[in-house]
Amino acid sequence: MVRGLAAGQRRRGHEVAVAAVMPGPAGAEPPVLAALRAAGVAVHLILVPGRGYRRERAAVAALCASPRPDVVHTHGYRPDVVDAPAARRLGLPVVTTVHGFTGGGWRNRLYERLQLRAFRRFDAVIAVSGPIAEQVARAGTRPERIHLLRNAWAGTGAGAGAGTIAGKSDARRALGLPAEGPVVGWIGRMTPEKGADVLVRAVAALDDRRVVTAMVGDGPELARCRELAARLGAGEGMVWPGIVPDAGRLVAAFDVFVLSSRSEGTPIVLFEAMAAGVPIVATSVGGVPDVVGPREAVVVPPDDPSALAAAIRAVLADPGSAAARSRAARERLATDFAEDPWLERHEAVYRAVKRAGPPSP
Secondary structure (H helix, E strand, O other), X not given: OHHHHHHHHHHOOOOOEEEEEEEOOOOOOOHHHHHHHHOOOEEEEEEEOOOOHHHHHHHHHHHHHOOOOOOEEEEOHHHHHHXXXXXXXXXXXXXXXXXXXXOOOHHHHHHHHHHXXXXXXXXXXXXXXXXXXXXXXXXXXXXXXXXXXXXXXXXXXXXXXXXXXXXXXXXXXXXXXXXXXXXXXXXXXXXXXXXXXXXXXXXXXXXXXXXXXXXXXXXXXXXHHXXXXXXXXXXXXXXEEEOOOOHHHHHHHOOEEEEOOOOOOOOHHHHHHHHHOOOEEEEOOOOHHHHOOOOOOEEEOOOOHHHHHHHHHHHHHXXXXXXXXXXXXXXXXXXXXXXXXXXXXXXXHHHHHHHHOOOOO
């Protein structure tokens, strides 16, 4: 989303820079930074230790002091809480995008409470789904500062900073999947809210040895999910490619793409599956119902492995209906989630906060 927004505003004639806060010392850069540079976006690396908050804030303040940007746009709880105040003290308008909340352990919940409090001081808070907008309002942010602006599909190619969607054979080869036979796919960070374990339980309930399941991604839940798959007897049919750069371009490898999340904002990976024309099974959480309904996907309740297994089974058993839903999903992607209106709405928010000046407390 950051890549599409930054590259898109650059194409619209704006000068755009991205400050990437990363743990020091310098290591391998994530591919998104190279894609931003290729799109003409300036990238500033801020390398700090995990708890180097003062050093981080000082670096952000120095970056904002000269040349002074018209607007600072943050993404994520750490920039919202640690870095935005540095820009605010310089009198700069500050905007944030709320991508969602993960919940989890006490530490994560504490960070989210701090983030929700911090939103009250922002000039504008962009929520990517209706439920997120409501949660931000309940936490005390003034309604006139909240903007519901669902994510958009930035497409593929150099303009968006992403590669073209690979064909099925090439995508399967890249992920180490068999050339033939049904493949169920999942892409994401393996954290509790993403529900990778729900899909593992659903695959075990399928009891179909023909089906291969690709779990693309990494995270703290990976080991538990692999152990769960082995314990349920599903391990032999599961492939774990790990982190794959630009994994969205490989969605065509799958006969079914599964989004098994317990909570979501508006997931970009869903757009990638829609663009690739892959049948979708998704849980009805967060902003997902705003993106796909029964006409475009099979939508099931969250945290329900039996319902998820039944939906996967139905898609594989009726490829004609699955293909019809995929066509409808691709059409809706082009009409409802086009990039240009999305970029225009962001630009309107930026212009409004620049005119208004700093908000009152």
